[in-house]
Amino acid sequence: MIIIMKSGATKEQVTTVIDRIKDIGLDVQINRGKEQVVLGLLGDTRNVQDIAFRSYEGVDTTIRITNTYKLTSREFHPQDTVVDVDGVKIGDGSFTTMAGPCSVEGLEQIRETAQIAKEGGAKILRGGAFKPRTSPYAFQGLEEEGLKYLRQAADEFGLKVITEVMDENHIDLVARYSDILQIGARNMQNFKLLSAVGQTGKPIGLKRGISGTIDEWLNAAEYVAVSGKSPVIxxxxxxxxxxxxxxxxxxxxAVPLIKKMSHFxxxxxxxxxxxxxxxxxxMARAGVAAGADGMIVEIHPDPENAWSDGQQSLNEKTYHQMMHEIQVLNTAMQEITSLEELTVRG
Amino acid sequence: MIIIMKSGATKEQVTTVIDRIKDIGLDVQINRGKEQVVLGLLGDTRNVQDIAFRSYEGVDTTIRITNTYKLTSREFHPQDTVVDVDGVKIGDGSFTTMAGPCSVEGLEQIRETAQIAKEGGAKILRGGAFKPRTSPYAFQGLEEEGLKYLRQAADEFGLKVITEVMDENHIDLVARYSDILQIGARNMQNFKLLSAVGQTGKPIGLKRGISGTIDEWLNAAEYVAVSGKSPVIxxxxxxxxxxxxxxxxxxxxAVPLIKKMSHFxxxxxxxxxxxxxxxxxxMARAGVAAGADGMIVEIHPDPENAWSDGQQSLNEKTYHQMMHEIQVLNTAMQEITSLEELTVRG
Amino acid sequence: MIIIMKSGATKEQVTTVIDRIKDIGLDVQINRGKEQVVLGLLGDTRNVQDIAFRSYEGVDTTIRITNTYKLTSREFHPQDTVVDVDGVKIGDGSFTTMAGPCSVEGLEQIRETAQIAKEGGAKILRGGAFKPRTSPYAFQGLEEEGLKYLRQAADEFGLKVITEVMDENHIDLVARYSDILQIGARNMQNFKLLSAVGQTGKPIGLKRGISGTIDEWLNAAEYVAVSGKSPVIxxxxxxxxxxxxxxxxxxxxAVPLIKKMSHFxxxxxxxxxxxxxxxxxxMARAGVAAGADGMIVEIHPDPENAWSDGQQSLNEKTYHQMMHEIQVLNTAMQEITSLEELTVRG
Amino acid sequence: MIIIMKSGATKEQVTTVIDRIKDIGLDVQINRGKEQVVLGLLGDTRNVQDIAFRSYEGVDTTIRITNTYKLTSREFHPQDTVVDVDGVKIGDGSFTTMAGPCSVEGLEQIRETAQIAKEGGAKILRGGAFKPRTSPYAFQGLEEEGLKYLRQAADEFGLKVITEVMDENHIDLVARYSDILQIGARNMQNFKLLSAVGQTGKPIGLKRGISGTIDEWLNAAEYVAVSGKSPVIxxxxxxxxxxxxxxxxxxxxAVPLIKKMSHFxxxxxxxxxxxxxxxxxxMARAGVAAGADGMIVEIHPDPENAWSDGQQSLNEKTYHQMMHEIQVLNTAMQEITSLEELTVRG
Structure with a gap:
């Protein structure tokens, strides 16, 4: 961490800041430039709020050099983490597809979708049983009934299950039916929920928040990582x-960027x-080419009559065509990565 | 709700959409323009997802005319709602200040802050006991101990209390100590939490999400409004x-906009x-002039040593000076509103 | 164009709006719903500002149905436009690479870069001679000298030239040396410049503005399209x-979206x-997979000593490796598009 | 300027960077922390691109400490600049209103508006003669005819004139009729135009770009400041x-922020x-309370029939009422500033 004093900072102001740094148990390196004094903090600054120092008289700004997400960072864990979802691997160089409807609407609908998903090459079935909705008057999901249908349909067609858990009190319930616990975009910074799902040991599918920065996303993953045994996707x-x-x-x-910064x-x-x-x-094709480890996609046997998100769902025909395209591109990507190392300049 | 067909939509496509509208129990008005057919849906469309119709062949786009937040809307409740916090009024034309530290750090710190707050003219004491933090390694709050100190300090100086509740499981606990329950920005769309706090009957301070649109914010308030008896601030x-x-x-x-659209x-x-x-x-002065019903502001007896948010906290001197400025501007605003009706063109 | 009246609009207010519509030479279709009156405007509304009607008493909102970029729209020009840059085709199904340095720094630097570009498979040489810079104290480009070097290097290695024109007064000058005239992001809505370059007949490389919406971008292209003979890239x-x-x-x-909405x-x-x-x-690979017609990329023989944008420039080795990857993916894309039609649902 | 090396940077990589710093004539201060080496550049770094160093192997990031807008910065010019528009002062503690229509539509319309503006207390008449429009098919302004009407109306009612100049070739023309030259939001980074208007000596009204950061805005002002004698508003x-x-x-x-960083x-x-x-x-009232030096506002004798921007224009009645409110608040602000110094913590 670095603290940059203002060009007009007084000796006393500098001393006050240095004293405070020593108070919290860190060493300090003092650099007196022509215009400004720059202080370097030495020691473990992971728990120090850099921003707190900005309230001192004479401080211009502060810069955090070390990130705060140690367990998530690739720096301390250089090898890729491969997530094993009961035999289905994510992160091992393959491209894994999770497909299914936005909402589980009934047993027949989810069975029909599971069959389409499977035939197209998906390994994991998605489907919402608890639905977070902007308006309180919109359909909120079939809840436990939906979870049962989802599990039954997945089992019938040899698929794994991913579904969202929105609430700490539902973790046990959802974990009984689902192989991956999904944290939705609205909950990316629901820290209690993150800590709690991290203790299940199940893989956590962590959606990026609608306004989540890369840095906040990595820190959210750290809440999962420190809390227990669950890997993050x-x-x-x-x-x-x-x-x-x-x-x-x-x-x-975000795909190559997260891959550079994290092992998950x-x-x-x-x-x-x-x-x-x-x-x-x-955009699914672009995801393959950017190096993603897989995708999650909404499909529906009859998008025009879907209860939610029909406008963004693929039907059987377009899904199968897309999956063929994905396969062709994935083969090309395998050829690229088998011949070459990751692009490095120098 | 209005559905606009593409210029090349076939008769059959138009019929399919009309049939679907009738299926869900609504009437339809058909307008055949030179280029496009436009369908108007008649009846209560509050529960109809307009976006669902976009998945139909031949549909260009859909437009929702009626909003979905009936109880929050000024349309059905033209008079201002005045929130009564155990005698302190919010929304009655006065400007109410809530002041206090970001975090409750200990009894002495919160007592000292309460005294400063009171002397400056605040009516309500703020302070965080449960802190949502981006990094799992940052200070997370004193929890129940913090709530006790907060209540004790407020009572000693004749102030009411506002503090954040982050978790459904803490509602009863927080409600024992706090007069207003605050929903933080990260939880603006935590719908379970919104529904649950709405059942306490306590006023709910609903922060706008960091990327929350005005429309989403009004819908979030609706979750509180439909769930129980709590008014929203x-x-x-x-x-x-x-x-x-x-x-x-x-x-x-957002201040004049929310006032136009909602009675809260x-x-x-x-x-x-x-x-x-x-x-x-x-910006506090600007808030008065824009017509806000009050403000919530961070103050600290010693911002340079605050455990969180010191860089944005006022100390005693600057807080008191600001409160004086607020008072002068508020008097000017009273003069304006006593002489005139709300600005209306025409 | 559609005008939606407020639910409480008076008869007189509706009549005023209808009269105004007729005044400007359009017909109107009146739809009286249970809650609101909706007016449909019939006739050529391309020159009518929909937003103007929002100032009328009793109007809730207005919706534009017809877009305003007729010549750019795919609706009136369903076939792809293939741009022919003196023999190099863009938009014919191939993937064309334009490569070169951010700034032309001297003859040797641009010759060396041109050779690298050519060997990697680029068809077009890029390079800035006039540089728009945030600070007035930063390097602003070699100007005409830079243009000469750029042309000479391109000719030596059989490449075409693309470079930016920032100023109406420089169009003739830049057009003497460059095959494609590039409009930079800051000038996407410099309408005079757009109109002027459109009269040159040279292809116009139109960068999206840093905060340009898709709709504004299509309208910017329309300024080029209406002004003369130049096609847009x-x-x-x-x-x-x-x-x-x-x-x-x-x-x-934006790649599949622009392809859906425009023929350029x-x-x-x-x-x-x-x-x-x-x-x-x-991201270059992702561009191929998303269906782009080519790319423009910054390369430099010695990025660490580049005068500008070194941090985002590829050196010879990484550029050549990327071009190999692009080629493999492009072959895969050819296979996909030869077997199948564009994905259509239904 | 500070350069932070990666934690794993080699000695050789550090030496390469240090050599480069010395090559460009600067001294360097080397700070070896436990995890990273941090380099401080000493000397005038205003012309050095900090970002260029990011392309070096082993560099983690770079931080610019000194800003690049010397003439615009308050640091080197602590007193407020008061702009004198032919006797009308801006920045002297008063609140100056500029009012008028979006577009000059004809002599009668602008005369009528000028009278309303004057009666409400405005000192400066605004009105567009050259209109930048998203669509090439929209009304583009009356051009020189509009300028003449604007000047004539202003002179008749004792007002000064502000109007936009969109094009370097029109500067002389616009400067003949207008007292202040306005640079529109789309041209905030049209650097040639900024340099050119700066040479006129007329005050420049510099609109913030639609996606312009505070830092870019200050740098844009610097283009005006270095080019000649024109002050910036x-x-x-x-x-x-x-x-x-x-x-x-x-x-x-932005109001208190710009006042802190610049003297304009x-x-x-x-x-x-x-x-x-x-x-x-x-929002006009909020502007007064935030400490702005004035406002520019759109008014129209008949907003419902305005040729542009009618939805955001005030009519005579609402404008006069607003101006009364402004006056009351401005009096309150005078009282505040007469009693107190600018709020300073400490």
Whole structure:
């Protein structure tokens, strides 16, 4: 951590800051430049709020050099973490597809969807039983009944299950039916929930918050990582920007960036990332090419009559066509990565 | 609700959409323009997802005309709601100040702050006992001990209490000590929590989410409103934008906008809205002039040694000076509103 | 265009609006719903400002149905426009690379870069001679000298040239040396400049503004299209959002979206889109997979000593490796598009 | 300027960077911490691109400490600059209003508006003769005819004139008719135009770009400041964010922030800042209370029939009422500033 004093800071102001640094048990390196004094803090600054020093007289700004997400960081864990979902691997170089409806609407609907998902090559079935909705008057999900249908349909077609847990009190319930616990975008910084799901040992699918920075996302993963034994799967699902032609702005650069900064795998969600079904296949392809470890995608046997998110769901035909495209591109990506190391300049 | 068909939509596509509208129990008005067919849905469309129709072939777009937040809307409740916090009124034309530290750090610190708050003219004491923090390694609050100190300090100086409840399981606990339950920005769309606090009957201080739209905020208030007896106090605290010179972008236009759309009062939080202590007084003044019903502001007896948010906290001297400025401007505002009706064009 | 009256609008207010519609030569269709009156405007509304009607008493909102960019729209020009840059085709299904330094720094530097570009497979040489810079004290470009070097280097290695024109008064000058005229992000809505370059007949590389919406971008292209004979090449280069881990947020969804809405080709700029050199190759690959018609990329023989944008420039080795990856993915994309039609649901 | 090396940077990498720093004529201070080496650059770094160093192997990041806008900065010019517009002062502690229509539509319209403006207390008449419009098919202004009408109307009622110059080639023309030259939001970074208007000696009204950061805005002012004798008047007019309930997000915090960082005055534009006429008066009041030096506001004798921006224009009655409110609040502000120094903590 570095503290930059203002150009007009007095000796006394500098001394006050130095004393405070020593008070909290750190050493300090003092650099007197022509215009400003710059203080370097030595020691473990992970628990020190850099911003707190900004309230001191004479301090211009502070800069945090060391990140605060040790267990999530690739720095201390250089090898990729491969998440094993009861035999299905995520992060091992393959491209894993999770597919299913936005909402579980009934047993027949989810069975039909599971069959389509499986035939297209998905390994994991998605589907919402508890639905967070902007309006209190909108459909809120089938709850436990939905979880049962989801598990039954997945088992029938040899798929694993991912579904969202919205509430600390539902963790045990959801964990009985689901192989991966998903944390939705609205809960990316629900820290109690993060700590609690981290204790289940199940893999956690951590969606990026609608306005979550990369740094906040990595710190949210750290709440899972410190709390227990659960590995994290990052899910890029688009961020909120001024652009309204798409539902969100799908930030695909997050894929190589997270891979650089963390050892946990990252998958993409082109359905929420774009919000428009005919943009889903090209963005799914782009996800493969950017190096994602998989995707989660919304499909429905009859999108026009879906109870939610029909406008961004693929039907059987378009899903199967997309999965074929994914396969062709994935083969090309395998060829690239088998021949070469990760691109390094120098 | 209005559905606009594409210019090349076929008769069959139009019929499919009309049939679906009738299926869900609504009437439809068909308008055939030169280029497009436009369908108007008649009946109660509050529970109909307009976006669902976008998945139909031949549909260009859909437009929701009626809002979905009936109980929060001024349309159905034209008079201002005045919130009565055990005798302290919010929304009655006065300007109510809530002041206190970011975190309760101990009994002496909160007593000292309560005294400063009271002497400056605040009616309500703020202070965090449960702190949501981006990093799991940062200070997370004194929890119940903090609540006790907060209540004791407030009682000693004749103040009411506002503090954040982050978790459904803590509602009873927090409600024992606090007069107003605050929902933090990260929980604006934690719908289970909103429904639960709405059943306490206590006033709910609802912070705007860091990327919450006005429409989402009004819908979040609706979760409180439909769930029970609690009135809502909106708290504008800044939104996330590209600008990094301030901690957030303080969206003061929300004040007259919320007043136009809802009957519940709105207060401002210039501390989080700007994140820099010397921008707090001018933005507090601006809040008065924009017509806010009050403010919530961070103060600390010794900001340089605060455990959190010191950089945006006022000390005794600057807080008292700001409160004097507020008073002068508030008197001017009273003069304006006593002479005139709300500005109306026409 | 549709005008939605407020639920409490009076008969007189409705009549006033209808009269105004007729005054400007349009017909109107009146739809009286249970809650609101909705007016549909019939006739050519391209020149009518929908927003103007919002100032009328009793009007709730207005909705524009027809877009305002007729010549740019795919609706009136369903076939792809293939841009022919003196023999190099853009938009014909191939993937065309434009590569070169941010700034032309001297003859040797640009010759060396041109050779690297050519060997990697680029067809077009980029390089800045006039540089728009945030600070007036930063290097502003070699101007005409730079243009000469750029042309000479391109000719020596059989490449075409793209470079930015920042100023109406420089169009003739730049057009003497460059095959494509680039409009920079800051000038996306410099309407005089757009109109003027449109009269040259040269292809216009139109960068998206840093906060340009898709709709504004299409309208900017229309300024070029109506002004003369120049075709447009859209260049997605990232937008400004709250995320600061990358220089911009690279909005790859713009690729399929622009292809859906316009007949002009679109290429991607992963250098500015990410701002970090090691994110450039994965995002270039993603661009291929998303269906872009090409890319523009910054390369430099010695990025560490580049006069500008060194941090986002590839050196010879990383550029060549990326170009190999691009080629493998492009072959895969050819296979996909030869077997299948564009994904269509239904 | 500070360069932070990665924790694993080699000795050789550190030496390469140090050599480069010395090459460009600067001294360097080397700080070896436990985890990282931090380099401080000594000397005039105003012309050094900090970002360039990020392309070096082993460099983690760079931090610029000294700003790049010397002439605009308050640091080197502590006293407020008072702009004198032919006798009308801006920045002297008064609150100056500029009012007028979006577009000059004809002589009668601008004369009528000038009379209203004057009677309400405005000192300066605004009005657009050259209109930048998103669509090429929209009304583009009366051009020189409009300038003549504007001047004539202003002179008749004893007002000064502000109008936009969009094009370097029009500077002489516009300067013949206007007392202040306005640079529109789209041209905030049109650096050639900024340099050129700076040479006229006329005050420059510099609108903030729709996505312009505070830092970019200050640098844009520097282009004016270094180019000649013109003083700058900053105009805050809202920025583009995700919120669509208002036309822009009016960033009022910019007022105290710019006053802290620069000696030039700043005024507010609540018409563009909100885009909705009934939000204009409360936001104008908020501008006074935040400490702005004045405002620019759109008024029209008949907003419902305005050729542009009618939805955000005030009519005679609402404008006069707002001006009364402004006056009351301004008197209160005078009282505050006469009694007290600027709020300073400590």
């Amino acid at each position: 990052f899910i890029e699902r688009g961020i909120r920007t001024f652009e309204s032609a798409t539902r969100n702005t799908f930030d695909l650069s 795998p990252i998958i993409v969600d082109p359905s929420h990332g774009t919000g428009v079904w005919d943009l889903v296949p090209p | 909106f708290i504008e605290r800044g939104i996330r934008t590209f600008e990094s010179a301030t901690r957030n972008t303080f969206d003061l236009s 009062p709105i207060i401002v939080d210039p501390s989080h809205g700007t994140g820099v202590w010397d921008l707090v007084p001018p | 859209f260049i997605e280069r990232g937008i400004r959002t709250f995320e600061s881990a990358t220089r911009n947020t690279f909005d790859l969804s 080709p679109i290429i991607v700029d992963p250098s500015h889109g990410t701002g970090v050199w090691d994110l450039v190759p994965p | 900053f105009i805050e007019r809202g920025i583009r964010t995700f919120e669509s309930a208002t036309r822009n997000t009016f960033d009022l915090s 005055p700043i005024i507010v534009d609540p018409s563009h800042g909100t885009g909705v006429w009934d939000l204009v008066p409360p």
